[in-house]
Amino acid sequence: MPGLRYDLHIHSALSPCAEDDMTPATIAGFNKLAGAEVIAVCDHNSALNLPAVAACCREYGLGLIPGLEVNTQEEIHLLCYFPSVEAALEMGEQVYRTLPDIRSDRYVWGRQLIMNESDEITGEVEKLLTTACGLGIYEAAGLCRELGGLPVPAHIDKSSYSAISVLGVLPEDLGFSIVEAARPHKLLPMQTAGLLPEGLEVISSSDAHSVENLRSEFPLLPEGCLLEKYIL
Ligand SMILES: [Zn+2]
Ligand SMILES: [Zn+2]
Numbered sequence: 334m335p336g337l338r339y340d341l342h343i344h345s346a347l348s349p350c351a352e353d354d355m356t357p358a359t360i361a362g363f364n365k366l367a368g369a370e371v372i373a374v375c376d377h378n379s380a381l382n383l384p385a386v387a388a389c390c391r392e393y394g395l396g397l398i399p400g401l402e403v404n405t406q407e408e409i410h411l412l413c414y415f416p417s418v419e420a421a422l423e424m425g426e427q428v429y430r431t432l433p434d435i436r437s438d439r440y441v442w443g444r445q446l447i448m449n450e451s452d453e454i455t456g457e458v459e460k461l462l463t464t465a466c467g468l469g470i471y472e473a474a475g476l477c478r479e480l481g482g483l484p485v486p487a488h489i490d491k492s493s494y495s496a497i498s499v500l501g502v503l504p505e506d507l508g509f510s511i512v513e514a515a516r517p518h519k520l521l522p523m524q525t526a527g528l529l530p531e532g533l534e535v536i537s538s539s540d541a542h543s544v545e546n547l548r549s550e551f552p553l554l555p556e557g558c559l560l561e562k563y564i565l
Contacts, residue, residue, distance in 0.1 A: 431467030
């Protein structure tokens with residue numbers, strides 16, 4: 334069986350830096366029409382739009398992996414994937430509690446919209462979601478695993494908010510088996526330089542914050558990828 338066409342890193346209108354039209358039904362509908370088979374909406378430090386996203390994916394017959402993108406204390410972006418929406422919500426709640434009490438200002442950062450499956454706004458998150466949370470990378474990865482999830486360092490080839498840019502290397506004792514790269518071919522020199530543990534699986538997603546940046550073509554999830562068992 335060939336792998337599934339995926340995009341496992343998309344931001345909804347809950348992320349202040351994402352456009353307000355990145356609604357649950359829009360994300361699910363556009364991806365279905367474009368030919369995706371499984372998606373993940375991973376908002377910054379919160380999973381509050383996942384109940385609506387899950388309902389829309391069910392409606393469109395699209396696979397969903399519940400997730401969020403934690404910004405760790407060190408400013409490393411860590412994708413956390415879960416086997417259920419409830420587990421992702423629990424992680425989101427625990428992360429939110431550790432966020433500094435900086436009120437989000439919609440005119441400065443953008444709105445942080447919570448929506449239902451009909452794309453109606455049901456609330457807004459108060460604390461700014463893009464700040465670093467109180468959990469370090471080891472704690473965040475540990476909590477993710479405790480809740481049954483799989484932590485995946487995000488865009489490790491980027492020059493900011495990535496494990497490599499902050500730590501210099503990806504420590505083996507963090508126990509990652511999958512990494513996300515914006516441009517997977519850029520990992521080769523990193524591997525040669527010994528900055529990455531051996532045998533990592535590499536995935537690459539859009540990190541779309543707007544409808545224009547949603548994918549029209551999709552890579553295939555590697556066969557037997559650990560993430561397969563997280564698909565709802
Ligand atoms: Zn990121
Ligand atoms: Zn992101």
